[in-house]
Amino acid sequence: MPKIVDPEERRKAVVDAVFRVVRRDGVEAASLRNIATEAGLAIGSVRHYFTSHEELMVFAMKEMVERVSARVLAHAEALRRPAPVRDRAARAEALLREFLPVDDERFDETVVWLEFVKAARTRPSLQPEAKRLHDGMRMIVGKVLSEAHRNGRLREGLDLGIETEHLAALLDGLAMAAVLQPWSFTPERAVDVLHAHLGTLTETGLPF
Numbered sequence: 001m002p003k004i005v006d007p008e009e010r011r012k013a014v015v016d017a018v019f020r021v022v023r024r025d026g027v028e029a030a031s032l033r034n035i036a037t038e039a040g041l042a043i044g045s046v047r048h049y050f051t052s053h054e055e056l057m058v059f060a061m062k063e064m065v066e067r068v069s070a071r072v073l074a075h076a077e078a079l080r081r082p083a084p085v086r087d088r089a090a091r092a093e094a095l096l097r098e099f100l101p102v103d104d105e106r107f108d109e110t111v112v113w114l115e116f117v118k119a120a121r122t123r124p125s126l127q128p129e130a131k132r133l134h135d136g137m138r139m140i141v142g143k144v145l146s147e148a149h150r151n152g153r154l155r156e157g158l159d160l161g162i163e164t165e166h167l168a169a170l171l172d173g174l175a176m177a178a179v180l181q182p183w184s185f186t187p188e189r190a191v192d193v194l195h196a197h198l199g200t201l202t203e204t205g206l207p208f
């Protein structure tokens with residue numbers, strides 16, 4: 001009796017193989033043949049779902065955006081629930097930490113994402129997903145700051161547009177430093193810097 005293959009499970013296995021190859025060797029090494037080998041599949045099995053390297057890369061980028069978005073939205077949902085100020089501040093910071101490589105899974109994702117973004121500079125097909133995560137992150141950061149402002153937690157006179165770009169750029173820089181200089185810039189250090197910056201946005205000097 002022929003084995004029944006779940007298409008979604010097969011696509012996930014292929015995408016996971018893409019992430020491993022890109023993390024280890026970069027986007028250029030993620031050929032259909034190399035991905036098939038990494039996934040333990042025949043190349044024909046991979047071609048059944050993805051007809052070209054470009055199509056596979058676009059799908060992998062979309063999958064990465066979806067995975068990050070799912071985690072961020074879970075935090076955003078928790079942030080919307082009523083809670084004491086201290087708990088809300090902790091929830092807001094936990095949401096923002098989703099954009100930092102604070103554990104092995106997020107470290108690997110950040111490495112892969114940087115490889116994708118670098119490739120997107122010269123590959124138009126990859127640019128929509130690169131823009132989607134870039135814009136999505138800034139939208140989330142903006143909402144976190146707007147909510148803190150609405151609750152009277154931010155210093156008076158702050159320009160929320162500028163502070164959104166400032167915090168988003170800080171998260172980008174911390175993530176890059178943590179994956180490019182892991183021997184000197186640890187995930188713990190990245191979290192400490194984020195925590196300290198959030199304190200500069202409030203009258204009390206404590207994160208909002």
